[in-house]
Each structure stands twice: as C-alpha cells, then as structure tokens.
Amino acid sequence: MTTFDQLNKDVNNNELESSKFLTFADVPSGLLEAIMSYLSYKDSIRASAVCKAWRKAAVAVRVAEKYPWVVSFPKRGDSVYLFDPLERKMYTLNLPEIAGTNVCCSKDGWLLMRRSSFVDLFFFNPYTRELISLPKCELSFQAIAFSSAPTSGTCVVVALRPVRRDAIAISIWNLGACEWVAKEFTCSLGFDPYMHSNLLYANDHFYCFDLGGVLLSFDPASSTVNCESWDEHRCPYLHNDEWLGLPKRIYLVEQRGELFLMYTCGNERPMVYKLVSSKWEEISSAAALNGLTIFASLYSSETRVDVPVMRNRVYFPRYGLHNNQCVSYSFDQGRFYPRKPLLKPINLWGMQPELCPLQSIWIEPPSKTFLDGLM
Template sequence: SWREAAVSVRIVEKHPWLMCFRKRGNLVELRDPLHWTSYTLSLPELADSTVGYARDGWLLMNKTRSKDVFFFNPFSREVITLPECELDFDKIAFSCPPTSDNCVVVAIRFPDFSATISTCHPGDDKWVTATYPSYIRAHRRSNIVYQNDRFYCFSADGTLSSFNPSSCTWSYLCAPQLNCSYINDGNNARKETAVALAEKEGELFVIFRSSNERPMVYKLLVSLEEWEEMSTSTFDGLTIFVGFCNSELRTNLPWMRNSIYFSRFGYNRKHCVSYSFDESRYNPPKEWQNWIELCPPQSLWLDPPPKNVLSSLHNN
C-alpha cells in the first residue's frame, strides 16, 4: 500500500511497446504490454522490407532481395536513405538517431573465424568495408548493442567482442570469458540456447535462455574484470524487454519489476509472456521450448508512440 501511494508522485521510465508486423500487408500492431491495449497502424512505406535494428524511435530496415538500407520513423513517417550496402551482413545496428551528427551504422558478417565490417554515416556516398581476424564464432542469435563508442556482440564460446568505429579497431576478446551452463559447445546437448545483449546507463547485460528453463542474466561490471550473475536480490527493480531484433532495459516500473518480458503475446492476446524472478516462473506457465516461440522475428520493442499519434490510431 505504501508503494501504491507513491506511484502518483514517482518519476519513472516509460515501458516500451511492441510493434508486431503481419506476414502480409502494410498494417502493424502497436501493443502496450502493461495496459493490455493494442492499436493498428498503417505503414505503406514498409512494403517488402524487414527490420534489422531499432532504437530511439527509429527502425533500420532493408528491402527484401535488395541492397537498399534505410532509416524509418514509424510515427513521423520520416525516411532517411543510405547508400546500397554490398555486404551480405548477418547483423546490423546504429549508434544513435540518424538525425544526429555522430550517427554511425555498422553491418557485420561473420565468416569462419573472421569479421567483415561495413560502416556508413547518414549522408555518405558509400560504405567502408574491412575484414578483421576474429578467432571466435559469433553466436548466431546474438544481437548487437552500442555503448560508450563501441558496438558489442556475443560469441558462441562465451566471449564478448567489440568494434570501435572511430578507430576502426575490432577486439574479439574485450572482456573475460563468461562461463554459463546454457552456452552451447561440442559437449552440450541442450535443445537450444539463445542469447541477447542489452545496455543501460553504461552497463552491459547478457540474457541466456535454454529450452524451458529459467533465464540467466549476467551484468558486466564497470571494471570489465568479471561477470556478475543477477539474482532476485540484485535485480533491484530491473525489467528487461527481450526481442529478436533488440532488447530494452528499464528500472522501477510499477508492477513489472524484477521480470523479463518477451515479445510474444500470450494466447489470450492480453499480455506478453514474462518470467518473474520474484515468483520463479513463467506467465503464462507454459513450457516454452524455443527462442522463436518467445521472440518471433516479426516483432520488436519500440518507445511508446507520442500522444498525438496515439489519438489517431484505431484501438483494437
């Protein structure tokens, strides 16, 4: 009751919404995972395109069967084009909104034991590409995050790699190797292991999930000397929103604390599938066997729409 009374005066972050793309057509759904409401939004500009990355209200997209890559703001409908990307990339990300002077886009492909990286800034005429020795295999389900002038990705053997676009330097081992029982290797017979990276105010987090077992979360300490496994006592109100393309972190969200929210809505379409570390269980309590079940590729986390946009949308 004390916490309820404080909610009205507490300054809290806004939780992200889900943007869910339909397999056909240009209609997308915006879903509020807390208030159980959904809205339909028409985005004709997205025809025959896929989303590679999202942050700060912007989508980074590429045309299917094409080298065209572009930024798109789903609420202002603004489009910012980029040069054709010759690299057949595995992963792509950007540092900050494309309207910023220091925005940089990074596309990465991981051949065996190497990293081919293309970089581009909005307004450039072409991408700049270089290949670096890596000595590791990137985790095929790891996303990329940007933090403190570097892009980070996670490898299949538990190491963290980084790329500094300013100095064009690649480090395939920029933190101690993480020993987690969920990491697949030659001696691990688990059905599936998925990993997601997220950042928050200068800190890096990695989230593991294997089969229907509880997720495991680690935080890289600022000193970069060790990984710390997160527990119910150390979550301290943290909420993690995990998706196929991106992940978001928030703190002190009322009624969503100490939980991981996945981008899959439950079968009643009223709330997202989540895992509560306080209750040590999934909600709904179904045996979610694989990553695609929990994080479908056609959904991503996005900042909530502005009020003027929300008022013009069709409420489902």
C-alpha cells in the same frame, strides 16, 4: 560604533535568529522541484517520505521511466501491429511504405528496415512516417545496429558478418556518407559465426557476444576491434542433452553503460549476467536485479529501471498466447507468465515457438497525441 556597523550587526543577528527555525520544508518549492527532477524513480519515492513539502515537489516532477512497446510486422499486407505490454492494448497502423520489408534494429523511436534484396536499407519512423534511405550495402550481414536516431547528426550504422572463426567483416556507414566502408578484421580469440548475440551500441562502441564466451568490441571512431574471452563462461545450455533440441538465444543489453548478458533456452529460466570489473557475475535473484527490467528481442534489446509492475522481469515480444499478454519471466516469483509460454517439441528435432519472433521488436512508445489520432 558607526551607524553602518550597527546595521550590519542587526542584520547578521536577525539572520542567525531566523536560521534557528529553518527546516527542509522552508526550501523554496522551485528549488525543491529542480532537485527532485534529478532523482531516480526509487529515490523520488524515498524523498517523498521526508515531509509534505518534499512529497508535493516529488510528485510534481516524478515521471516513471517509459517502457517500450512491441511493434510486429505480419508476413503479408501493409498493416503493422503496435502492442502495449502493460495495458494489453493493440493498435493497427496502416504503413504501405514498409510492406514486404524486414525489421533489423530499433532505437530512439526509429526502425532500421531492410528490403528483400538485402542491400536496400532505410530508416523509418512509424509515428511520423519519415523515411531516410541509406546507400546500398553490398556486404551481407548477420548483425546490424545504429548508434542514435538518424536525425541526431551523429548516427553511425555498423553491420557485422563473421567470415570465419578467426576473421570478421564490418561495414560502417556514417550519417551523410554516400557509401559504406567495409573492412575485415582478424579475431585471434575466434568468434562463432553461427551463434552470437545482437549487436549492441554502448559507451561509444559496438559490442557482440558469441556462444563460446568471446566479447567483440568495435570502436567506430578509430575503426579498431578488440576481443576478450571468458572460457568459463560459454553458454551453460550447451552441456546437457536435455536442452539439445531447444532453441538457444544470446542477448546483450546495457543500462547506463553497464553491460548485461542473457541466455535463454526454451522454457528454461533466463540466465542473466552483469559485467563487473572484467568478470561476468550471475544475477540469480530479484534483489540483485535491483528493479531492472529487460525487454529482449533478437535484433535489439532494451532495459529500464524501476518501472512500476514491471520490476525484476524479462519481457519478450511474443504476445497473444493468453489474454493478449506479453510473455515475461519474473525473478520475484521465479516463473514465466503465462505459466507455460511455449509448447515443448514432440521429438528431438521438433520445432518450438520462439519467445522472440523474427518480425517483432521493441520500440519507444508513441505519444498520447499520436494514439488519440488512431481512435
């Protein structure tokens, strides 16, 4: 045997001998942290139980998913209120740029605002105070949403207005365009022009769900509309006179591309459904939610997974009713917090406070640096 062959044999034997004593704890810390950074919050907790080395790596990179805050716009003045629903802290922002405007949508820390003229729209970031104007939108709309931050380079804004039960008008604005493109589409299945969900962007499409069980899908890339109907899935709160005088709302949200539908009716339990293989399956227990939290609002809703203390809940942007806490519904406990979030109307047509005030919406939380500047 040559010297070279003997050297290879010795090296291989040493490697085999050493490998007998290797454990998970021997994986380099840098590699462990890189692996742990891809885990969800729940899986990161589970991985922490393997050994001390894994626990150290998991804790080093573990970041609980940030939950959104409420931003509210008073009817008068130029002060805006920013509310942390978990810490129950409120901050006041002086933003004269948006005095006298209405909020339309929120995404990625940006707000889509509308002036009282209805045709003047602009993006606004309340943390950087950056303002980006849009061309005048001559078509009135009932729902509007945008795909991504206006600084992303791929932003698309879509405004929807049902013309009649068998037709809808859609206006599209692409980033950098000088004008909106308006088109009318036929909806053979019909679409309720008076009661429908928020407009939701997910899976490169814009979605909207109506009271009669029709899901409208718009593809901005091909400028095509598709409708699907679930006759058995009309709003369940329509068929009982007990709920006749109570405000009913429809919310459409997504989590990692999966669609969730929610109905609310006054103080009644929120009814949540998940679209699975072209069928809406009701989520009636906390176990079925699997750590999901829904942050509902009339114009744009958010979801998060495995946020500590907030798991298996629906949060609404109404706060200040009891110790400055947001109204929420816990599927674990099967009740609202506070226990009686809304007063019942005195008579059939009495007015009841909304769980989602018109001028309140969820927004990405500010950075610590921004908050330090408010102190």
